[in-house]
Amino acid sequence: MKKSTHATLSEVARQAGVGTTTVSRVINGGHRVSPETLARVHAVIEHLGYMPNQAARTLKGDRTRTIGLIIPSIADSFFSSCAEAAQVVARAHDSLLIVTTTQNSLQTEIDNLNVLIRHRADGIIIAPGNSQNQELQDLLNRIHVPVVAIDRPVANSLIPSVVTDNFKGACSATEHLIGHGYKSIVCFTGESNLYTIRERIRGYHSAMAAAGLLADLETSIHDRASAEKAIEKLLKRPDPPQAIFALKNSTTIYAFETLQRLNVQIPSQMAILGFDDFELASIVRPAISVVQQPVEEIGRVAAELLFEHLLEDRKAVSTTASGHSRTVVLNNHLILRGSCGCS
Amino acid sequence: MKKSTHATLSEVARQAGVGTTTVSRVINGGHRVSPETLARVHAVIEHLGYMPNQAARTLKGDRTRTIGLIIPSIADSFFSSCAEAAQVVARAHDSLLIVTTTQNSLQTEIDNLNVLIRHRADGIIIAPGNSQNQELQDLLNRIHVPVVAIDRPVANSLIPSVVTDNFKGACSATEHLIGHGYKSIVCFTGESNLYTIRERIRGYHSAMAAAGLLADLETSIHDRASAEKAIEKLLKRPDPPQAIFALKNSTTIYAFETLQRLNVQIPSQMAILGFDDFELASIVRPAISVVQQPVEEIGRVAAELLFEHLLEDRKAVSTTASGHSRTVVLNNHLILRGSCGCS
DNA sequence: CTGTTAGCGCTTTCAC
DNA sequence: GTGAAAGCGCTAACAG
Numbered sequence: 001m002k003k004s005t006h007a008t009l010s011e012v013a014r015q016a017g018v019g020t021t022t023v024s025r026v027i028n029g030g031h032r033v034s035p036e037t038l039a040r041v042h043a044v045i046e047h048l049g050y051m052p053n054q055a056a057r058t059l060k061g062d063r064t065r066t067i068g069l070i071i072p073s074i075a076d077s078f079f080s081s082c083a084e085a086a087q088v089v090a091r092a093h094d095s096l097l098i099v100t101t102t103q104n105s106l107q108t109e110i111d112n113l114n115v116l117i118r119h120r121a122d123g124i125i126i127a128p129g130n131s132q133n134q135e136l137q138d139l140l141n142r143i144h145v146p147v148v149a150i151d152r153p154v155a156n157s158l159i160p161s162v163v164t165d166n167f168k169g170a171c172s173a174t175e176h177l178i179g180h181g182y183k184s185i186v187c188f189t190g191e192s193n194l195y196t197i198r199e200r201i202r203g204y205h206s207a208m209a210a211a212g213l214l215a216d217l218e219t220s221i222h223d224r225a226s227a228e229k230a231i232e233k234l235l236k237r238p239d240p241p242q243a244i245f246a247l248k249n250s251t252t253i254y255a256f257e258t259l260q261r262l263n264v265q266i267p268s269q270m271a272i273l274g275f276d277d278f279e280l281a282s283i284v285r286p287a288i289s290v291v292q293q294p295v296e297e298i299g300r301v302a303a304e305l306l307f308e309h310l311l312e313d314r315k316a317v318s319t320t321a322s323g324h325s326r327t328v329v330l331n332n333h334l335i336l337r338g339s340c341g342c343s
Numbered sequence: 344m345k346k347s348t349h350a351t352l353s354e355v356a357r358q359a360g361v362g363t364t365t366v367s368r369v370i371n372g373g374h375r376v377s378p379e380t381l382a383r384v385h386a387v388i389e390h391l392g393y394m395p396n397q398a399a400r401t402l403k404g405d406r407t408r409t410i411g412l413i414i415p416s417i418a419d420s421f422f423s424s425c426a427e428a429a430q431v432v433a434r435a436h437d438s439l440l441i442v443t444t445t446q447n448s449l450q451t452e453i454d455n456l457n458v459l460i461r462h463r464a465d466g467i468i469i470a471p472g473n474s475q476n477q478e479l480q481d482l483l484n485r486i487h488v489p490v491v492a493i494d495r496p497v498a499n500s501l502i503p504s505v506v507t508d509n510f511k512g513a514c515s516a517t518e519h520l521i522g523h524g525y526k527s528i529v530c531f532t533g534e535s536n537l538y539t540i541r542e543r544i545r546g547y548h549s550a551m552a553a554a555g556l557l558a559d560l561e562t563s564i565h566d567r568a569s570a571e572k573a574i575e576k577l578l579k580r581p582d583p584p585q586a587i588f589a590l591k592n593s594t595t596i597y598a599f600e601t602l603q604r605l606n607v608q609i610p611s612q613m614a615i616l617g618f619d620d621f622e623l624a625s626i627v628r629p630a631i632s633v634v635q636q637p638v639e640e641i642g643r644v645a646a647e648l649l650f651e652h653l654l655e656d657r658k659a660v661s662t663t664a665s666g667h668s669r670t671v672v673l674n675n676h677l678i679l680r681g682s683c684g685c686s
Numbered sequence: 687c688t689g690t691t692a693g694c695g696c697t698t699t700c701a702c
Numbered sequence: 703g704t705g706a707a708a709g710c711g712c713t714a715a716c717a718g
Contacts, residue, residue: 059695
């Protein structure tokens with residue numbers, strides 16, 4: 001019954017007429033084993049289709065060579081690009097990346113964290129859905145596993161994070177719009193309780209204030225309908241805004257779509273600039289200017305940071321107070337296409 | 344040293360002054376344990392931040408409650424949507440989905456399979472990069488783990504698969520273009536060694552032949568430059584084609600972009616229809632008509648099929664010759680937007 | 687070069 | 703209700 005499923009090391013040993021140690025040596029590089037024995041064991045392994053049981057190995061050793069990644073959704077290109085980049089790093093470190101998704105549910109996030117801990121992941125990368133949540137903070141601070149946060153830092157913790165400079169990005173973007181001569185610039189926020197969005201709002205405010213302009217926040221947009229309603233309302237103003245700064249991808253798209261449908265000329269009648277690049281931003285007409293985040297870099301840097309910590313922890317168990325708790329801030333870049341008023 | 348990392352069950356048992364069996368019962372539902380004991384054990388668990396070690400559990404039991412998914416890339420929306428859907432099913436079955444990516448490398452694909460087998464995944468879903476490869480087929484046929492193929496079936500094997508009806512989809516699409524009155528329809532294939540592409544080509548050929556039209560394949564397109572070259576060449580013909588049928592996403596986009604750049608009117612001067620839907624196909628102007636594949640359904644059905652097999656295998660070890668080796672073919676749908684000539 | 691042996695942390699009979 | 707003890711498959715001393 002059991003044999004039908006998976007051959008075991010001792011099974012191999014028996015059939016090859018050797019001890020288990022020898023087989024263990026063979027599957028771990030074959031050092032210190034005589035050529036004949038090695039060949040014989042290999043033959044039996046081949047014959048049985050033997051594969052070492054990772055669970056048993058894990059039970060002995062200290063590392064599982066597994067790292068976890070917790071993200072809201074794998075279908076979101078921002079996170080899937082991070083994931084892809086992290087995969088590459090993990091593989092380079094001979095580790096397996098386990099990606100789990102939370103669908104933005106706090107409970108699922110905590111569940112996933114627990115699953116990964118039960119699996120004894122060597123380390124975890126997480127994009128905390130709600131970085132303010134107490135329960136999550138507690139759990140994160142309690143576990144003895146290196147964690148790196150991405151996209152948003154975890155409040156009240158020493159957890160290192162890899163984020164982009166949302167403030168500066170939004171600031172530059174707003175300044176750019178101001179540079180085009182627009183005096184009245186609305187900011188479409190989407191939901192505004194996320195760290196990233198709040199930072200971007202801050203950047204927008206800062207740039208507007210510096211230019212002596214009035215900030216104008218539109219927080220109601222979360223789908224096509226609300227975008228339409230909001231934009232129609234804006235157009236009815238005696239002096240409609242000249243530009244829209246959209247703080248997230250979907251909002252940018254909803255706004256763009258609506259402007260098109262309402263036959264509002266972009267950028268002459270209303271310019272638009274979005275935060276976060278997306279595949280077809282360069283294909284639509286006019287092409288959409290955006291603040292581009294170094295998405296792959298986030299995933300890559302986070303994974304590298306994590307492995308760095310793993311190595312540190314391995315060699316110096318007591319030097320915990322070393323370089324931890326740092327935050328890596330990556331730069332965003334303004335990609336100028338037509339929609340903001342550039343050629 | 345070890346304690347610093349993770350508390351163990353026996354540690355909990357000792358501190359709670361009970362046997363390991365009792366603790367085991369507690370963490371597995373707490374049945375057959377007296378209320379007081381239960382409370383005491385729970386307290387210690389809480390105090391120690393104890394988490395059962397999955398590796399140890401796996402070593403005992405038969406299932407790991409883990410399934411693997413092997414796809415070319417997680418950043419490709421087609422596969423990431425499949426993955427997301429599979430995640431949901433896996434979670435519903437209280438299992439962990441491990442997603443690995445091959446970057447279209449056969450070796451990585453085989454490596455990933457081995458990793459998953461070593462981790463004793465209960466089952467595996469794979470989008471085989473090269474479904475014809477002998478080595479992969481052998482490995483897949485040898486392992487005693489339920490496997491389901493998606494997007495492309497594995498040749499020469501009894502492995503069940505979940506695919507879309509590429510032939511019929513391409514056929515209907517071509518017929519639709521023909522219905523618009525176009526006589527000269529070029530088919531942009533992209534690389535043509537994949538199963539899906541070959542099926543689509545077959546569908547195109549079939550529809551063209553049925554209408555008594557000449558098939559016209561353009562296989563050179565793999566980036567912006569090649570698209571531009573090919574389209575310029577087509578336009579120079581004395582009688583340029585009236586429509587393009589693009590067999591894959593990226594090709595559709597390259598072609599669309601080029602047509603725009605060359606100021607070719609879509610669809611009047613040249614119509615275009617793509618295979619596989621993408622987020623912004625409906626946003627660009629004109630919106631692009633496509634053959635839409637039920638992406639989420641592929642992932643969902645594949646995962647469900649897999650769990651179905653797992654359950655079968657569990658209850659009837661000998662009924663192996665039951666309903667296996669079937670292939671599920673999902674229907675594609677034509678989404679008509681402006682680019683093909685529809686309103 | 688090779689084998690014996692003792693666990694890793696957990697579940698699971700089988701007694702009490 | 704509860705616990706003792708026997709492994710699950712593997713690795714790592716420690717002897718030869």
